[in-house]
Amino acid sequence: MWNPLRQPVFRALWLASAVSTIGTWMHDVGAAWLMTTLAPDSPFLVALMQAAASLPFFLLALPAGAIADVVDRRKLLLWTQTWMLVVATVLGLLTLANIINPWILLALTFALSIGSSINMPVWQAITPELVAPDDLPQAITLSGIVINLSRSIGPALAGIIIAAVGTGAVFLLNAASFIGVILVIYRWQRIPHRSALPAERFLGAMQAGIRYVRYAPPLQAVLIRTSAYIFFASALFALLPLLGRQELQLDALGYGIILGFWGIGGLSGAFILPKLRQRLSIDQLVALSSLLMGVMMLVLAYLRNVPLVCALMMLVGIASLSVMVSLSVAAQTAVPTWVRARALAVQLLVFQGSLTLGSLLWGTVAQNTSISIALDSASVGLMIAAILTARYRLRCAEKLDLRSSLHWDQPAIAFEPCPNDGPVLITLEYRIDPVNADEFTKAMKTLRTIRLRDGAIYWGLYQDLSDPGRFVETAVVESWAEHKRQFERVTHTDKIIEERVRAFHIGDEPPKLSQMIYANYTDGKGFQQPC
Numbered sequence: 327m328w329n330p331l332r333q334p335v336f337r338a339l340w341l342a343s344a345v346s347t348i349g350t351w352m353h354d355v356g357a358a359w360l361m362t363t364l365a366p367d368s369p370f371l372v373a374l375m376q377a378a379a380s381l382p383f384f385l386l387a388l389p390a391g392a393i394a395d396v397v398d399r400r401k402l403l404l405w406t407q408t409w410m411l412v413v414a415t416v417l418g419l420l421t422l423a424n425i426i427n428p429w430i431l432l433a434l435t436f437a438l439s440i441g442s443s444i445n446m447p448v449w450q451a452i453t454p455e456l457v458a459p460d461d462l463p464q465a466i467t468l469s470g471i472v473i474n475l476s477r478s479i480g481p482a483l484a485g486i487i488i489a490a491v492g493t494g495a496v497f498l499l500n501a502a503s504f505i506g507v508i509l510v511i512y513r514w515q516r517i518p519h520r521s522a523l524p525a526e527r528f529l530g531a532m533q534a535g536i537r538y539v540r541y542a543p544p545l546q547a548v549l550i551r552t553s554a555y556i557f558f559a560s561a562l563f564a565l566l567p568l569l570g571r572q573e574l575q576l577d578a579l580g581y582g583i584i585l586g587f588w589g590i591g592g593l594s595g596a597f598i599l600p601k602l603r604q605r606l607s608i609d610q611l612v613a614l615s616s617l618l619m620g621v622m623m624l625v626l627a628y629l630r631n632v633p634l635v636c637a638l639m640m641l642v643g644i645a646s647l648s649v650m651v652s653l654s655v656a657a658q659t660a661v662p663t664w665v666r667a668r669a670l671a672v673q674l675l676v677f678q679g680s681l682t683l684g685s686l687l688w689g690t691v692a693q694n695t696s697i698s699i700a701l702d703s704a705s706v707g708l709m710i711a712a713i714l715t716a717r718y719r720l721r722c723a724e725k726l727d728l729r730s731s732l733h734w735d736q737p738a739i740a741f742e743p744c745p746n747d748g749p750v751l752i753t754l755e756y757r758i759d760p761v762n763a764d765e766f767t768k769a770m771k772t773l774r775t776i777r778l779r780d781g782a783i784y785w786g787l788y789q790d791l792s793d794p795g796r797f798v799e800t801a802v803v804e805s806w807a808e809h810k811r812q813f814e815r816v817t818h819t820d821k822i823i824e825e826r827v828r829a830f831h832i833g834d835e836p837p838k839l840s841q842m843i844y845a846n847y848t849d850g851k852g853f854q855q856p857c
Contacts, residue, residue, distance in 0.1 A: 373689020
């Protein structure tokens, strides 16, 4: 499990992020506790804190992922970390000056989350750059250790500091925790990927990311399982501050201790998880952990004994870490490098969107009924969702080889179009034994998904009425540059599917390939000319 730490940059970032994540947990506890002080009789406002922290992810995750795939990720990380440092500093100073109210707290929580929502897809996307592919699950687990170790230490520290000097100091310490990450990223000599093709444009990159998700069933399974878990588990995330203060009658230190036991459970789970992965499939692990989380929420809805609550929070930590690490690994392994930040941004969007909607719903339920009824309802929903979504398999992503195969050959062309010229029409002519026509068309359905996923805006398969053994595959791509990018996007798994399709082709020659550029005739200057 410790192999990724042999990589110097990953090790430095891991240590710096550990300090920063402790600061983040201290901040979250301080902000939640401050809101219960500013609005003690409003469960809705307390739950709205979770919504304010989650909404920027829902709004900005996909644009952030697109930016992360087309710009220098190192520079983007420097910008986001600096933004969060400034916002946390402002919040700390306003709190110390005693000019804070619920709406200022919500606004600055929203602003801080803007930086985090842009930062997180980039942070997730650089992990595969820093470690070997075989070490990726271990690297993600190590990140889980950081989160849960921080959850163990940060809340307890926050409780002590709040009791001693107030919430403002917690916010300023969080601001200082960003400095170490900034220094490590600044010193990182990242070698950006170089391509002969022009960089994707922002809107085009977003469209490509959405198109990929639309035609990637393995990633869709991850998104469905993520949404089903987070929507219901968000009840515990949103209502735990009120559970601690109103139902358990705890002070800030006591609330921090409860969160600390949650973190200890997650830390324990990080060491248990590798053994569980050897005994259980990823689907079984996610389903069983989700059921355990649901049972624990059901018990917490009625349990009011603090020592027993602390013990149960350890089980909550184990269950939540197992689910989140498993879903993160499944998402990382379900997408290739060229679209990774965008795909992970979509998962983050689903995560935070479900967290936002869930927090608002369960906060409203608690406002109109009680905390126990809200947790009770969410726990039952989580257990039902875990059963209903089990048919969306995650293990298929483990079988994918998403390395670029680079097996497409560029046919001879009379002239090279400009990168933005287009659209481009690509045709492949197959000779098929008419007896095998039905099996061939079924095999082409899988190939259709690949073509649309990797850049085609239209795809079709046509059979010649006068020659039933002649089939023509057509695909339209919006520009010559986008078509050239397809050469780098095709994977080894795609190659296997293409070979399965071409096994139906008869004859000594391969299927006939044609590339045609749109003949743009404007202003009487003639048709398309070489670039």
